[in-house]
Amino acid sequence: MATSINAGQVIDRFRTEYDVAIAAGEFQPFVWPHRALGPYLLILYLLLPPSPSPIVYYARFPLFALIIYLSVIATYECRSPAVTVGYGIGLLNSWTILWSAALLIFNDGRRDYQRIERQERPHDATAEKNLVENIQGDTSALDGSTTDGLKLLHPIGELPEPEPEPSITDTITPTFESPEVFAPQDPIPPASFQIYTWQSLPRNFLHRLDFILDLVTNFRGVRWTHQGPGTHPPPPHVRESLTNPETPPSLPPNAYPTHRTLFIKNLQSFILCSLTLDALKYLTSLDPYFLAQGQDTPSPFLFPRTTRLVLSLLFTYTSLLNIFLLAPLVLACILGPGILGPHASTWLYPPYYGPLSHVAEKGLAGLWGGWWHQLFRYAFEAAGESIGGKLLGLPKKSIPGGVVRAMTAFTCSGLLHACASYTILGKTNPIRNSFLFFAVQPVGILTQRALSIYLKQKGYREAIPPWMRRTGNVIVVLAWCRLTGPWIADEFAAGGIWLYEPLPVSLIRGIRGEGWWRWGGDWVRWYSGDRWWRNGLVFLGG
Numbered sequence: 001m002a003t004s005i006n007a008g009q010v011i012d013r014f015r016t017e018y019d020v021a022i023a024a025g026e027f028q029p030f031v032w033p034h035r036a037l038g039p040y041l042l043i044l045y046l047l048l049p050p051s052p053s054p055i056v057y058y059a060r061f062p063l064f065a066l067i068i069y070l071s072v073i074a075t076y077e078c079r080s081p082a083v084t085v086g087y088g089i090g091l092l093n094s095w096t097i098l099w100s101a102a103l104l105i106f107n108d109g110r111r112d113y114q115r116i117e118r119q120e121r122p123h124d125a126t127a128e129k130n131l132v133e134n135i136q137g138d139t140s141a142l143d144g145s146t147t148d149g150l151k152l153l154h155p156i157g158e159l160p161e162p163e164p165e166p167s168i169t170d171t172i173t174p175t176f177e178s179p180e181v182f183a184p185q186d187p188i189p190p191a192s193f194q195i196y197t198w199q200s201l202p203r204n205f206l207h208r209l210d211f212i213l214d215l216v217t218n219f220r221g222v223r224w225t226h227q228g229p230g231t232h233p234p235p236p237h238v239r240e241s242l243t244n245p246e247t248p249p250s251l252p253p254n255a256y257p258t259h260r261t262l263f264i265k266n267l268q269s270f271i272l273c274s275l276t277l278d279a280l281k282y283l284t285s286l287d288p289y290f291l292a293q294g295q296d297t298p299s300p301f302l303f304p305r306t307t308r309l310v311l312s313l314l315f316t317y318t319s320l321l322n323i324f325l326l327a328p329l330v331l332a333c334i335l336g337p338g339i340l341g342p343h344a345s346t347w348l349y350p351p352y353y354g355p356l357s358h359v360a361e362k363g364l365a366g367l368w369g370g371w372w373h374q375l376f377r378y379a380f381e382a383a384g385e386s387i388g389g390k391l392l393g394l395p396k397k398s399i400p401g402g403v404v405r406a407m408t409a410f411t412c413s414g415l416l417h418a419c420a421s422y423t424i425l426g427k428t429n430p431i432r433n434s435f436l437f438f439a440v441q442p443v444g445i446l447t448q449r450a451l452s453i454y455l456k457q458k459g460y461r462e463a464i465p466p467w468m469r470r471t472g473n474v475i476v477v478l479a480w481c482r483l484t485g486p487w488i489a490d491e492f493a494a495g496g497i498w499l500y501e502p503l504p505v506s507l508i509r510g511i512r513g514e515g516w517w518r519w520g521g522d523w524v525r526w527y528s529g530d531r532w533w534r535n536g537l538v539f540l541g542g
Contacts, residue, residue, distance in 0.1 A: 007499050010291050011083075014425045014496065018081040030078040030089050031527050031536040038067040038096040039216065046109050046212045050201050060104040067100045075419055082541025083424060083496045090423035094416045095376070099219070102382040107226075113215055114198040116223040116234060116242065118342050121195050193248035196234075196241040198225070214343075219375050222348050228381070230374030232350040262346050263333035266325050273322040274503055280315045282508045284498050287311075292426045292496040295486075305486065312489035312498075313481075317353075319502055320373060324352040363452075363473035364445045364480060376416070380409035406442040414438035417488070426495035433491035437484055444480045448473075500541070 021027045033040070045063050048056055071093040080086040103109035202208045221227040223234060233239070237249035284290035288297040289308055301307040328349035337344045358370025384405035388394045394401035417438060418430035428434075455461040461469070492498065501518040510516035527538045 005288060005291055005293065007285060007291055010293075010496060011081075011499055014083070014499075015081040017425060018079060021079065027079040028077050029527055029538045030074065030080050030085065031529065031534060031538055034529070034534050034536050035074045035078055036092075038071050038093070038100065041067055041070075042096075042100050042103065043212060043216055046103070046216065047205075047208060048110070049205075049208070050110070050203055056110075057108070060108070064100055064104045068097055071096050075423055079423060079425060080539065080541070081425070082500075082539065083426070084500045085539045085541055086424040087420045087495065087497055090419035090421065091416065094419035095379075098376075098379045098383070098412060098416065099216075102379040103215070106382040106386040109215065110201055112225075114200050114225045115211060115214065116196050116238065117199040118345075119195050119197060121193055121245075194241075195245045195249075196238045197245060198242065219378065221378050222350065226378055228374060228377050230354065230369065230377055232347075235347050238347070259333050259336055259344070259346065262328060262349075266328045266333070270322065270325045270329060273318050273325065275507070276314070276318045277322060277502045278506050278508050280311065280318065281502060281506065284311055284315065289493050290498040292494055292499065294494065295490050306482070308493070309482065309485045309489050312492060313485070315498060316492070321353065322502065324373070359477050360470040360473055363448050363476050364441070365449060366473070367477050368441060368445065376413065377409075380412045381405070383412050384408035403442070403446060406445065410438045410441050421491050421495055424495040424497065426497075428491055428495045430491070433487045433494075437488040437491075440484055444484070448476055 018027075022029060041063060045060065075090050075093045078089050080089060107113070199211070202211055215224070218224065220231050222231055227233065234242075241249040286300050287304075287308065289295060289299060289304075290311070295308075299308065328346075331340060332344045332346055332349050335344060352373040352375065354370045354372075356371055358366035360366070362370060384407075385396075387408050388401050388404035389396065392401075392404060394404055396402070396405065414435035414437070418435040421428040421430040421434045452461065455464075464472075504519045505516055506514075506518050507516075509518070522540050524537050524539050527534075527536055529535050
């Protein structure tokens, strides 16, 4: 049963509303780069040469105030007729504020961060002999049998221990199993060997430009001192080199897959995701709920509320995963080391999603801290640590400290998504839906954790078989998502986010005679403002 309204009609209505609002002066178009100055100001400040000057040090505070002003004004004034661009206006501006706070206020972005960098070091005959012996000798450390307790120390602290490796049945994300993925990127020259070192803010401008652009765009902190526990740590030979830079790392040649193998794995996942997205797009087009018509509309599916919630979760997951897979495909494999150099190293592109086993093992904490993507985690935790640790002085391991940090992190996430809902053209309720969904997640996490601690203290937990505990965790997660999930799902649907076309070609709709090619119209156009600095590009979607 097909709905009487289609996505094209709703999009046309949004465009009409947008044109009317712009003509009436109610909103302004989002013009690049005029309305996106915040990130560029952040980059320009961080690009200043290393200096002990107090002027440079304290300049970050008024700069942050300016970034807040520009981002808030853009969020309040700007809209777009395209649902993805409209959602992105609020998301990117609020993220600019939070990320700038993490790099300028909660930390000092010019002093507190270091990056792992690869260098060539010449060696003598003795070192070359040791290298050959390392290559031909015992490699048991590479399979993890002798690496218990191995920790990578650096001036900031410790990188996290490796997370359990995902199973191919846990996720459709390509499995980056240690250590096979960590392939040497270039053959080792006979007169030198590769080492890895910690690099602070460089003095050379071009080196510093590469350093800062990586810092600002690398939200997960892969190969940085702030790399979080939700991301795979550096491979064994990198950690070995960091702790012992005078000796060639014990890395046997040809022990790991090539970029071609990585490309094939990610391409298979990308194709699977694309086919899944095509099916989801077709299914959601049958239900007016996904066409911004409201939750009270009739649905062609059985158990409408549950079905709509499941489809929303699957659509969100696969949409994000398809985008995430582009990084290893394009950067590591297509552009590759020949163009990007060390930035194309395979170990710099670990999976964004963790294994589903985290949900069974840890419940709601595993859902958010292990399985779901950790793209924004560092900024959320930086805010929590600044408030809970620096401001209130609460130990991280204490119950009050954990509660404050968790509440702060999810509050930041709620504000981020609420701002995104605010700038989309659909009829949304950002505080009641987006913000509330994320704000209540710590309640469920802390309640489940408190119950687990209580059962353990009473001796009941050990009496429960592991399979029953895992089943209980899954049931709790499903029940909690069924209770709170409609808030965020209804917000996405009401805002019209599922009107977007994820793929240029649709096999299902093409076979059904609805047209193979799905993208069209103007994607971008030039905008001429009343001042020269207000000229720029307006993104209209597809």
